Amino acid sequence: MKPLPANQTIVFLCLLPLANGFASRGSRRASPATRQYASADGNGTPRVPQWHLSNDFETFLNQRTIQSFLFLVKSLRDPQTVLWVENFTQPALHSGRSSTYTSHLQSGSSSSQLLSYHGLAAMNVTRFPTWDIYFKELLKQPTVIYTVESESKHIQTYDMEINPGRLCVRMLAVRQQIAQEFARDLDVVATMGGHTLEAYWESLRASRRTPSAADNDRDIVGNYTSGTNLVFLELHPDPTSDYAPSPLRQGNFDLLVLLATQEAVHRVLNDPARQTGVTKVTNDYLCGFYEQRLDTHFTGGQRYHRAADFLAELLEAPPLLRSVSDGNTALLDPTFMAELLLHQREKVAKEWQLLVQAASEVHMEIQRLQLNRLMSVNTEQSGVHEEQPPLS
Ligand SMILES: *[C@@H]1O[C@H](CO)[C@@H](O)[C@H](O)[C@H]1NC(C)=O
Numbered sequence: 127m128k129p130l131p132a133n134q135t136i137v138f139l140c141l142l143p144l145a146n147g148f149a150s151r152g153s154r155r156a157s158p159a160t161r162q163y164a165s166a167d168g169n170g171t172p173r174v175p176q177w178h179l180s181n182d183f184e185t186f187l188n189q190r191t192i193q194s195f196l197f198l199v200k201s202l203r204d205p206q207t208v209l210w211v212e213n214f215t216q217p218a219l220h221s222g223r224s225s226t227y228t229s230h231l232q233s234g235s236s237s238s239q240l241l242s243y244h245g246l247a248a249m250n251v252t253r254f255p256t257w258d259i260y261f262k263e264l265l266k267q268p269t270v271i272y273t274v275e276s277e278s279k280h281i282q283t284y285d286m287e288i289n290p291g292r293l294c295v296r297m298l299a300v301r302q303q304i305a306q307e308f309a310r311d312l313d314v315v316a317t318m319g320g321h322t323l324e325a326y327w328e329s330l331r332a333s334r335r336t337p338s339a340a341d342n343d344r345d346i347v348g349n350y351t352s353g354t355n356l357v358f359l360e361l362h363p364d365p366t367s368d369y370a371p372s373p374l375r376q377g378n379f380d381l382l383v384l385l386a387t388q389e390a391v392h393r394v395l396n397d398p399a400r401q402t403g404v405t406k407v408t409n410d411y412l413c414g415f416y417e418q419r420l421d422t423h424f425t426g427g428q429r430y431h432r433a434a435d436f437l438a439e440l441l442e443a444p445p446l447l448r449s450v451s452d453g454n455t456a457l458l459d460p461t462f463m464a465e466l467l468l469h470q471r472e473k474v475a476k477e478w479q480l481l482v483q484a485a486s487e488v489h490m491e492i493q494r495l496q497l498n499r500l501m502s503v504n505t506e507q508s509g510v511h512e513e514q515p516p517l518s
């Protein structure tokens with residue numbers, strides 16, 4: 127825990143942009159979904175594609191936790207912690223352009239790339255293969271103390287401690303809150319379009335004819351959500367609680383819908399029962415449709431309402447006649463495919479709901495590790511921490 131000389135604080139602030147480059151909003155990208163084929167067994171069994179999300183749902187929950195946490199910390203005017211967390215996270219955001227960190231500095235900005243990223247798949251799953259590894263690794267980081275020197279003569283130089291154990295506690299609290307909000311939001315995702323399919327399509331079409339205002343958080347409360355009342359996004363899920371909704375709440379919801387939609391597409395495409403005959407022709411069509419939109423709708427930091435756009439574009443596609451391998455001709459009806467996706471999305475939402483409802487339980491293991499860290503730091507008086515065996 128060596129205090130850094132004051133002039134190194136500046137160095138700390140400059141390092142981060144090196145890792146990611148500096149890019150304007152919208153050109154940052156995260157890796158898209160990936161596809162493999164399960165090997166054919168040689169009996170003429172058709173190959174089943176294996177699409178999967180590059181960040182699974184729980185990793186997505188981590189991403190939104192980290193982003194919300196960065197937002198909170200930034201609003202407390204604590205740029206050191208913002209940069210420390212972003213450096214530790216090393217988000218998998220690829221900028222389209224390369225650029226030097228000097229432009230970042232000249233802009234006078236110490237803003238976080240991860241914080242302004244509105245997209246999926248920002249976590250590097252090579253670094254953190256599962257959600258809990260992120261927190262376990264975080265707890266292995268040593269406490270550091272930075273000396274912050276102010277340019278203003280009125281404010282004295284002060285030491286600032288970054289204690290990963292305490293960061294972990296605060297981040298888990300944010301994760302818990304988002305999980306609680308998602309438990310309710312996923313109900314909405316499941317029912318969006320479920321009961322009133324006709325009304326849903328109508329409003330979806332209508333909303334796309336209305337030229338939308340600038341892409342901002344407010345838009346999602348408008349007609350894009352197809353008649354679903356989203357005022358709840360402004361409220362805390364527990365009405366007896368005084369807490370404000372988590373920051374980035376509307377962004378969380380928008381991306382949750384996008385991720386659930388992408389997972390629904392994958393499940394339809396991967397379905398082993400849909401690899402022959404008419405269903406295969408339908409799946410081939412859907413696959414092409416999806417691949418064409420992987421970049422524009424599911425990849426990188428972009429606009430809101432991408433899931434609604436995707437479904438609306440599918441609905442607007444004309445029905446097609448395609449010949450099937452058995453010599454017959456099939457009518458491909460995009461409306462039917464959209465319904466299939468919505469039905470699948472409902473199942474996905476129900477499954478994910480079970481995961482978020484179990485969040486407080488699975489957080490307990492991390493909390494236990496955090497306590498171990500606290501105790502070992504107290505007994506050894508050491509900032510550098512080796513992982514301890516479990517207490518019990
Ligand atoms: C960023 O993290 C790496 C290890 O992950 C560490 O070696 C480096 O010192 C960190 N940089 C800053 C500025 O904290």
Ligand SMILES: *[C@@H]1O[C@H](CO)[C@@H](O)[C@H](O)[C@H]1NC(C)=O
Nearest residue numbers: 157217218219250251252253
């Ligand atoms: C993810 O992390 C690994 C190892 O830490 C690194 O080699 C790789 O380049 C990172 N990937 C992305 C997309 O940033």
Ligand SMILES: *[C@@H]1O[C@H](CO)[C@@H](O)[C@H](O)[C@H]1NC(C)=O
Nearest residue numbers: 329332336345347348349350
């Ligand atoms: C939503 O659509 C209705 C009519 O269908 C319209 O009266 C209302 O102003 C719209 N609201 C927004 C926020 O665009």
